[in-house]
Every structure is written in structure tokens, then in C-alpha cells.
Amino acid sequence: MPNTMNQVATLTQVTETPNALAEFLRGLPGVDAVGADQRAASLATRSIKTESKRRAIDLAISMIDLTTLEGADTQGKVKAMCAKARHPDPLNSEVPHVAAVCVYPDLVAIASKELVGSGVAVASVATAFPSGRADLQTKLSDTRFAVSQGATEIDMVIDRGAFLSGDYLKVYSEIVATKSACGDAHLKVILETGELATYDNVRRASWLAMIAGADFIKTSTGKVTPAATLPVTLIMLEAVRDFREQTGRMVGVKAAGGIRTAKDAIKYLVLVNETCGPDWLTPQYFRLGASILLNDLLQQRQKMITGHYSGPDYVTID
Amino acid sequence: MNQSFEYSPAPESRAIVNLATSYGLFIDGKFAQGQDGAPFKTIDPATEEVLAEVWGAGPKDVNRAVTAARKAYNQTWRKTSGRERGKYLYRIARIIQERSRELAVLESLDNGKPIRESRDVDIPLVAAHFFYHAGWADKLDYVGLGSSPSAYGVAAQVIPWNFPLLMLAWKVAPALAAGNTVVLKPAETTPLSALWFAEICQQAELPNGVVNIITGDGATGAALVSHPDVDKVAFTGSTEVGRQIAISIAGTKKSLTLELGGKAANIVFDDAPIDQAVEGIVNGIFFNQGHVCCAGSRLLVQESIADAVIDSLKRRLSTLRLGDPLDKNTDIGAINSAPQLAKIVELAKSGELDGANKWQAPCQIPEKGYWFAPTVFTNVTQSHRIAREEIFGPVLSTLTFRTPSEAVEKANNTPFGLSAGIWTEKGSRILQIASQLKAGVIWANTFNRFDPASPFGGFKESGYGREGGRQGMLGYLRPRGK
Secondary structure (H helix, E strand, O other), X not given: OOOHHHHXXXXXXXXXXXXHHHHHHHOOOOOOHHHHHHHHHHHOOOOOOHHHHHHHHHHHHHOEEEEOOOOOOOHHHHHHHHHHHHOOOOOOOOOOOOOEEEEOHHHHHHHHHHOOOOOOEEEEEEOOOOOOOOOHHHHHHHHHHHHHOOOOEEEEEOOHHHHHOOOXXXXXXXXXXXXXXXXXXXXXXXXXXXXXXXXXXXXXXXXXXXHOOOOEEEXXXXXXXXXXXXXXXXXXXXHHHHHHHHHOOOXXXXXXXXXXXXXXXXXXXXXXXXXXXXXXXXXXXXXXXXXXXXXXXXXXXXHHHHOOOOOHHHOOOO | OOOOOOOOOOEOOHHHOOOOOEEOEEEOOEEEOOOOEEEEEEEEOOOOEEXXXXXXXXXXXXXXXXXXXXXXXXXXXXXXXXXXXXXXXXXXXXXXXXOHHHHHHHHHHHHOOOHHHHHHHHHHHHHHHHHHHHHHOOOHHHOOOOOOOEEOOEEEEEOOOOOHHHHHHHHHHHHHHHXXXXXEEOOOOOOHHHHHHHHHHHHOOOOOOOEEEOOOOHHXXXXXXOOOOOOEEEEEOOHHHHHHHHHHHOOOOOEEEEEOOOOOEEEXXXXXXXXHHHHHHHHHHHHHHHOOOOOOOEEEEEHHHHHHHHHHHHHHHOOOOEOOOOEOOOXXXXXXXXXXXXXXXXXXXXXXXHOOEEEEOOOOOOOOOOOOOOEXXXXXXXXXXXXXXXXXXXXXXXXXXXXXXXXHHHHHOOOOOOEEEEEOOOHHHHHHHHOOOOOOEEEEOOOOOOOOOOOEOOOHHHEEOOEOHHHHHHOOEEOOOO
């Protein structure tokens, strides 16, 4: 685009004062909730069969951020999950590895050790996940620690309280600071759309994160219901699509939480395909944050090869 | 691993539809070959393959059908209580739901519309219309005509090919609920679902003669509406034919409702929810290949956002999938007939000659069958033919406006007045603009949504009378004793 540089400059200018930023975000076109829900529902009726289903399943596996974010997580649990991330189906080496594992910062070291040379990235949540209720210094040291332990991707949460009270500049500054604390690590910004409540807010938060330098925008922590939904993901995909048109920069989208079945995962891929096009259909630009989804994908994959369902004992539970 | 995500073919099974090689007329509860007239073939517009042979009813056949309807009215139906009539309608509605899958496939075969639409829109609405009107049958005192209003008697109904079974439901359900008997003629190119509906009437044990289905072309329709023993005529179709019907029954006792053409304005203001407006524009004009009388065929977009909207629209149209109507992923099916395709081609040509800019979505056109790629004209002015005449195809004419009053003027500057759409996030503007538009149906921030409880009909050359809702019931009833 000829005037891309100008537009980048304009977008930086909108962050110079709180009012300019608020005006910019409120000036984005609104989202009609009924229409957005309808569009997502109509894309969900796409029928993905045979060869396209086979490819979609492998693509979905390769886009998974295999996640464990429990207070009860242990080194043993993380090791087991890393083994699964490398070889999702131990009996079939054709199954691709997942995109990343996602753990708490204190378990990053063990995960990066387990995944050396595997091509699987290590992602860590940070910035006082999941609530984000801490001072900036704590959030930044949380981030630096995760990076120092070997995390190459950081999943930060935004300050939803600040966002909902209209203090957009605070949210913006925290993202900028976290991005800088990340160094070379990729930054995924979790909007926690379940707490933002309206689609207009989802669109505004998406733009706010992208202007602040997010490499990915992510729906949810998985700790709040609703987590990822098709319409919310649709709105975020529209945002990254429009952001590229304006600035030339591609931002990824991660749908996380509540995606449990292969059928659901394929609906998300259709959404990506028909909203942003094939450029986004790669683990570099689209991720699925999930845990039990992987096993359903594996079972569906086996079913496509053998023609019958194997049952839960034929996939590993790690 | 950047790869394109091609959808493999996902065809709905054609085998669930068992077609006979030929069909007779459904008169007095029985299928029988016609006595005059001649057979004709109905084809699948996506493949040009012959689906079945049906009978083109002649004047004798029309007379038999009207006689059967009169007899059923006098001997059975007028003596059947509202509650009993309601039971039959509920039964029909349930059978339609049970057989929805085969009806959807049949409709897509005969009409060319995508299975996604026949499955998710047409057939569910057909059932909804019967359910809704079943509820009216024993509540006619509340329709607004005083206690115990009277049915007309025999209703002659002629329907178009764009929503064959849905148009049948719009006509038959209120007629039967109100206590009329019916002779219905489906369109020449889409007779099959009406004949299957006749089977459903048999299955529901509807008394003989209450519903009669006669197939045929315009001559059959003309014979039907001009039959002297018809009390009520209801027609949906083109404005030219509607005008002829109005002339032919002038001076008779017959009551008439007409639902005719349209050239709806879909008005997009600069504060509209753009992504949803683009979806609404697509649903407005490319739904059912644009074979929709209320289609949003004129896009009126505020000049300040016109380029952005047109760019988004083109990007969105590039994802539409044109092809086999039975494939579950098809968005745009076949044009219903060769003459309709010729008409679309001719009008599109006139758009180019008039100086508008034509853009077509890139898509592979199948070798056989009748197809037309989704088309957008920009730089259209009010004096171009494509801004005035109903194209009835997947062709959008785009005009711009600067102020709300200009939008209203342009929207109303048409001989038609069936529907309109308004896109803005500002509620007060919706109400202000809607009150000034001369159209029977106005959608706000959506388009082409239908509900049996909502009256549908037009202003000016789009016809008169309403279908659906309480207002629709008024078309089949008169005050007691009149």
C-alpha cells in the first residue's frame, strides 16, 4: 500500500493523549451483534469432508498451543505434556507436532529442556495471569523471568479493569512495556473477551493491542466463561485483516478455551479461511489454545485412516 | 505450512428423492392425467437434465379443479370447525418437518438454489408458516373483522419459481386456516415441490378437494384466475402479469392480492456496522441468486465510505462459492431457467452500455446449466436501466448519496415499493428514515429476514395486500355475511 508509512505514523499519534486514543477506538465502526452472530453461525454450517477434513485435522494439530495452567501442575505433568506435544500420536510419526506448549513461568525451564530441538515452542503466561491484578513492575519481572527461563512466546493479560473504566492509555502502556520486556519473544495479548462483554469492546481492545505492538491477539485465559466463541474470534479476525490493510503488518489470532472437539476446531479454521484468507492458515498466524482438543483430533484422524472409531484408550491421556 | 484450504465436495444425497417419470394433476384428492392440455418437462437448471414430465393443464382440467374445490368448500370445508382445520394444518406442518430433508433436495434440484438455503431457510419457513396459521384457524374472531368472519370460498393461487414451496405455504396456509379451499398453480419451471405437497395433503388425510394442484404455464394460470367460479385470486410474480390479472378480473366479484416486483434500496450510512452491512448487502442481493422480489438490488451507500464498502464487498464476494446446488458448501446456485438467464445477461449488458462499471466475482462457471457470476455495478445513476428495472438475478447496482434526505429521495424514486434496508448504528436515524421510505417491509441492520408473524407486501407497482401475520389473514376473510 502506498501510504502505509503514513498510516503507521497516524496510528502512533493516536496514542499520544488519552483523549486521542479514546476517540480513535470509539471511532472504529461498530459491530452489530445480531449480524456478527449470524455470520459466524452461517460459516459454522460449512461441511468439511474427506480430503479437506484430513488436511484440516493435521493443520489444527499443528496450530495447537497445548496448555496446562493449573495450580496442581508439576514437573512430571509438564514433562508428560511435552512428550505428547512432540509426538501427539506415538504410533504414527506422520502426525505433526503441536505449535507450542503453554505453561506457568516457573515451569518454563523444564518445558524448554524437554522440547530442545523439537520445533515445539515454549509459551508462558505472564503479567499476573489470569486476573492481571498486579503492579506493572511485578508484571514485567514476571515476563522477564519467563523469557529468561527460555519462553519464546509470552501470553500476557490486559488490565480489563482499566479497559472497562476507559483508561485505554494504561492498557496500551502496559502492553508496550511488556512487549519491550519480551525481547525477541513473541507477545500474545489476551483480551479476556468474556469480561469485555460487548463485541464493540472486543474490536476496540483488538486494535489497542495491535497498535501497542502485539504479535498475536488472544481471546481468553480459559479461566472465564465464556472463553473463545466463533463470533468473538470472527471480530478479532476482521480486526487483524483490517490492520494489515492499514499498516501492512500481520498480527496472529489465538482462540483459547472451550474448543474441545475436532468439529469445533474445523469451524475455527473455516472462519480464518473465509475472513482472512489462507495467509493466516498457518501456526505462525493462527493458534488454538487447548488441552483435550488434541485427543479428539487424534481420534478423528485415526477414524479417517481406519474407517472406525478407536475409543479413548487408543490415544494417550498426557 | 501456508496452504490453501480447499473444501472437498460435500454433496447432499440425491438418492433420498424418488422422482416418478411423470406426474398428473392433483384434483379432488387424487392424482390423474389431465384431460386436455399437454405434458411438458421440468429440468434441473444446474445440469439441464430432465427431472420429470408434468401435465400442462388445459381449460377443462382447470374447470375440474375449480369444481372440485367448490364442492369441497360447500360440502366439507365450510362445515369444518376452525379447531379441526387447525389440526390438519398442524399435521401438514409436522409432515413437512419430518420430510424436510427430501423436500430440501427436491427444491434444490428443481429450482437450482443451494441446498444450504433450501435446508436452512426455505423448508423451515414453510413448516413455520403452517404452524403459525394453524394457530389462527380457531381464532378468526380476533383477526379484526368482528365475530365469525367468512371465508371467500374458492381461492385461485398462482405462485412463482423463486421459492416454490415457500410461496405455496404463504398462499395455502392462510387460505385453509381462514376456511377457503384452494386451486394452486405452481410455476412452470418448478412444479415438483407443489406436487409433493399434494402427496403430503394425502398423507395428512386432508379432505378431498380442499387443496388442488394444477401444473402448467401462463395459459393455465390465466384460465385459472379468470374462471368464473373463483372467489379470490392471489398472485405472486412479475408486475406485468400482475397487471394483466388485475385487468382480467376487473368488474368481477373476485377479491385480489398481488405481490409483485421490487427494486429495493439498501441504504448504508457512514456510521453503519460495516462488516455486518457487507454481509447484509450480500444476503440482500446474492441470496437465492438474486431471485428474490424483495432483493436489495440497489445499494445506496454514503459517498464518504463508498470506496471502503465496495472494497470490502468485493473481497467478500470473492469468497462466494458458485456451483453444484446440492453441495452443502455452495453459496450461489444456478439461475432457474434459460429465459431468466437471458434476461439477466441482457440487463447486465445494458448496464455496461449505459456507462456503469461492471465487476464480477472470480468464479468457475460450470459447463452445463444456467449460471451467472455475482456482479456489482458501480457508478450507477438513477437513470440507468439497471437502477430502475427488476433484474431478478445476482446483480447489484451501486449508487451513492451525500445526505439522509438524498438517500430517501433516491430510495423512493422507483415505481416499486416492496422492501428497503437501513444500516446505521444510530437508532433515531433508523426510525426517522424508515418513516419516510415507501416500502412494505423495512429491515434495519439486517436484510431478507422472514417470519410468518410479520406481514409482507408492497406499495405502488409492488402490489397490494399483505401475506403473513394478522394482516395476511385479512386477505382470505371478509366480515360475516358479506
